[in-house]
Amino acid sequence: MKVAKFGGSSVASAEQIKKVAAIVSEDSERKIVVVSAPGKRDSSDTKVTDLLIHLGETYLSNGEVELALQAVVERYASIAEGLGLGGSIIATIEADLRERLTFDRNRSGSFMDLIKASGEDNNAKLIASYLQSVGLPAKYVNPKDAGLLVSDEPGNAQVLPEAYDHLKELRNTDEIIVFPGFFGYSKEGTLVTFPRGGSDITGSILAAGVEADLYENFTDVDSVFAANPNVVSEPVKIKKMTYREMRELSYAGFSVFHDEALIPAFRKGIPVCVKNTNNPSSSGTMIIAEREYFLNPVIGIAADEGFSTIYVRKYLMNREVGFGRRLLQIIEDEGLSYEHIPSGIDDTSVILRQCQLTPEIEERIVERIRMELGADDVYIEKDFAMIMIVGEGMHNTVGVSARMTAALARANVNIEMINQGSSEVSLVIGIHEKDTDRAVRELYAEFFGAAVEVVQ
Numbered sequence: 001m002k003v004a005k006f007g008g009s010s011v012a013s014a015e016q017i018k019k020v021a022a023i024v025s026e027d028s029e030r031k032i033v034v035v036s037a038p039g040k041r042d043s044s045d046t047k048v049t050d051l052l053i054h055l056g057e058t059y060l061s062n063g064e065v066e067l068a069l070q071a072v073v074e075r076y077a078s079i080a081e082g083l084g085l086g087g088s089i090i091a092t093i094e095a096d097l098r099e100r101l102t103f104d105r106n107r108s109g110s111f112m113d114l115i116k117a118s119g120e121d122n123n124a125k126l127i128a129s130y131l132q133s134v135g136l137p138a139k140y141v142n143p144k145d146a147g148l149l150v151s152d153e154p155g156n157a158q159v160l161p162e163a164y165d166h167l168k169e170l171r172n173t174d175e176i177i178v179f180p181g182f183f184g185y186s187k188e189g190t191l192v193t194f195p196r197g198g199s200d201i202t203g204s205i206l207a208a209g210v211e212a213d214l215y216e217n218f219t220d221v222d223s224v225f226a227a228n229p230n231v232v233s234e235p236v237k238i239k240k241m242t243y244r245e246m247r248e249l250s251y252a253g254f255s256v257f258h259d260e261a262l263i264p265a266f267r268k269g270i271p272v273c274v275k276n277t278n279n280p281s282s283s284g285t286m287i288i289a290e291r292e293y294f295l296n297p298v299i300g301i302a303a304d305e306g307f308s309t310i311y312v313r314k315y316l317m318n319r320e321v322g323f324g325r326r327l328l329q330i331i332e333d334e335g336l337s338y339e340h341i342p343s344g345i346d347d348t349s350v351i352l353r354q355c356q357l358t359p360e361i362e363e364r365i366v367e368r369i370r371m372e373l374g375a376d377d378v379y380i381e382k383d384f385a386m387i388m389i390v391g392e393g394m395h396n397t398v399g400v401s402a403r404m405t406a407a408l409a410r411a412n413v414n415i416e417m418i419n420q421g422s423s424e425v426s427l428v429i430g431i432h433e434k435d436t437d438r439a440v441r442e443l444y445a446e447f448f449g450a451a452v453e454v455v456q
């Protein structure tokens, strides 16, 4: 049995959904189909999830719904028309949206989740109807009925262990199950969504639950590439990579697959294949436990922006037992998660994602570090990028960092931080955001050959 997940770009229009039907019908092992909400039809388009966020936020701020609601309904109407489905399905979708809008607005997190999740939920119903209309034995299955239990953290759900036992039942299906991605239900019955891009997570959880032979993740590129194709033109295709290589690269910026989506499949040893809905005969990228060794120690180079550094200096910090713990306690008290803590003798820095900080939080942190830890100097710097170089072969290859620093020197990029050795398969460098693309291209050229800039 295979679980096939189709991302937003694969279900963005009637034309795309017809390709999905063809892919599903050509392999009888594709018994569970996980779908996202309609994504972008071209680069200037808006994803239905973003239309829904706009709808929910407008309603919360001023009670207005009509314009934003019609924008969502029109997207589904054009899809239904292109698929030759009757108008009643659109009336049902509109009624569903209006009913969701009657939910308690005071619980704004749960309210927003309910609105956002309608994108996947209504699309799954629509796609199930279409598959039936072309003669495929398909049925929509709701995550609540299937027992996809998650933690009650709006917008940030995590699967609960007992969900897997419930989902196992889906194995016993004669029909093709069409399952909406992106959300589950808490034990109390509240709908909760995963983080953005979370339909990949649903697919992986289902694949683990039914112990699938393969989890296929259909998207709009032929494979995972060694670098972001929006930065490096025609980067090399990765044919095979390990779970931990993909986990690191997706965490560090390869948006093609959600970083949290690897763990369920990895724990059950289910291979993951990233494939292209627009070119399904291309073999794609296989993500597996182990791969054969290649001459190149590096498999991919990822970059992500939006990091801040809290820099702390105190004379004789090295002799002060508990300094690090007390510093991290202040960060924890503010509910912040951090990424790296490079340290010197009298200095340390905490690197974290900038989106977590507000001017008030920054002021409190700086003040507490100064007062409670007696620091001589504390300040926050912004707009850093983290570049990650990843490869299973790196830890026993001499000279990878030397090649990396030489490449960055050639590109005239200043290195603010290096973190090597924490992970066996990766090396992280912090640089200024303004240098990100130039650094990625020069590193790509160093490890994979000439890099050509993408002209937007």
Ligand SMILES: Nc1ncnc2c1ncn2[C@@H]1O[C@H](COP(=O)(O)OP(=O)(O)O)[C@@H](O)[C@H]1O
Pocket: 006, 007, 008, 009, 010, 036, 039, 197, 218, 219, 220, 221, 223, 224, 225, 226, 227, 228, 229, 230, 253, 254, 255, 256, 257
């Ligand atoms: N290293 C990479 N390899 C492949 N695609 C990448 C990489 N880094 C970023 N991407 C981007 O990820 C996109 C696919 O992810 P996404 O838009 O989330 O797809 P979907 O609509 O299928 O969920 C590609 O179109 C590509 O622009």
Ligand SMILES: N[C@@H](CC(=O)OP(=O)(O)O)C(=O)O
Pocket: 006, 007, 008, 009, 036, 037, 039, 047, 049, 050, 119, 181, 182, 195, 196, 197, 198, 199, 200
């Ligand atoms: N539709 C949701 C969930 C998702 O996974 O979408 P996509 O498959 O388009 O990345 C989002 O946009 O976040």
